[in-house]
Amino acid sequence: MTKTAHSAPDLAPPPTLEVRGGRKNFGAVHALRGVDLVARAGEVTALVGDNGAGKSTMIKCVAGIHAFDAGEVLFEGEQTHISSPADSSALGIEVVYQDLALCDNLDIVHNMFLGRELKKGFRLDESAMETRAAEVLASLSVRTVRSIRQHVASLSGGQRQTVAIARAVLWNSKLVILDEPTAALGVAQTEQVLQLVRRLADAGLAVVLVSHNMNDVFEVADAINVLYLGQTAAQVRTRETSRSEVIELITSGSLPAGAAAAATLSTTNANGSTTA
Structure with missing residues (x-):
């Protein structure tokens, strides 16, 4: 009696976020026409594409500002539906937009807790907020701010980004x-x-990093997802591709035949897990 060989089970955890075939229309405008994205814990996934490729719409759908009209969204392997910013936040998704949404007249602590202030009775729990803010900044090895009680108006652009990310x-x-x-x-x-x-x-x-700067992308990203005219052209591993190939994907949506092997889209196994 012969035994059938079985492959070892895939023990890799599911991606934190997976979007499959995401679509979004605004009237007659097809902003997203089939986007796929895989973002894994412990990795930076760059989202790149030319102006109008759909990057902003994509992140707004993930953030719950818009809802996908079609497609699947999985969070930590579980199918979910994000229809509001509250849904997104409840899953553990946070977005830092370009405008940062910081208040210049408030200090770092109050900006970090803006809208989610800790209270002790009817008063703000200043001590608890200050302690927590300091812990988060320390955990991120942030040493560029003089005091967590200085007003945001006095900070440089880089320091403002640091506060928004923290x-x-x-x-x-x-x-x-x-x-x-x-x-x-x-x-x-x-x-x-x-x-x-x-x-x-x-x-x-x-981490999903939206950027036009290829130097930044290749410095920190583990994977690169390229959007072209509202569709995903490819998601590639950074170490397996080159700047010229990514630029070709951004500008034309495809690669020459000789480079096609490097531009492997994330594929889905029979058990539902995704590999890049």
């Missing part, structure tokens, strides 16, 4: 989406923010 991870988030975090920064401040992005992934979070 606020995003304050609430036990599992996925952090960063929308062009280095767009308005100088060289030194850009490097500080990229180091922070890398530390987020090293701490076990899934």
Whole structure:
């Protein structure tokens, strides 16, 4: 009696976020026409594409500002539906937009707890908020701010980004989406923010980095997802591709035949797990 050989079970955890065939229409405008995205814990996944490719719509759908019209969204392997920002936050998804949404007239602590203040009775629990803010900044190895009680108006662009990112991870988030975090920064401040992005992934979070800057992408990203005219052209491992191939995907949506092997989309196994 012969035994049938069975492959070893896939023990890898499911991706933190997986979008399959996401579609979004605004009237006659097809903003997303079939997008796929895999974001894993402990990794930075860059989301790139030309203007109008659908990056902003994509992250707004994941954030619950818009709802996908079709497609599947899985969070930690479980199918889910995100129809509001509250749904997104409840899953552990936080988004840092380009405008940062910081209040210049408030200090770092109050900005980090803005809208989610801790209270003791009828008063704000200033001590608890200050302690928690300091712990989060320390956990991210942030040493560029003089005092967590200084007003945001006195901070540099890089320091503002740091505060916005720290606020995003304050609430036990599992996925952090960063929308062009280095767009308005100088060289030194850009490097500080990229180091922070890398530390987020090293701490076990899934990070999606939206960026036009290929230098930033290749410095910190583990995977690169390329959108082209509302569709996913490919999701590739950074170490298995080149800048010229990514730029070709951004501009044409495809690669020459000789480079096609590197542009392998995330594939789904029979058991539902996804590999990139």
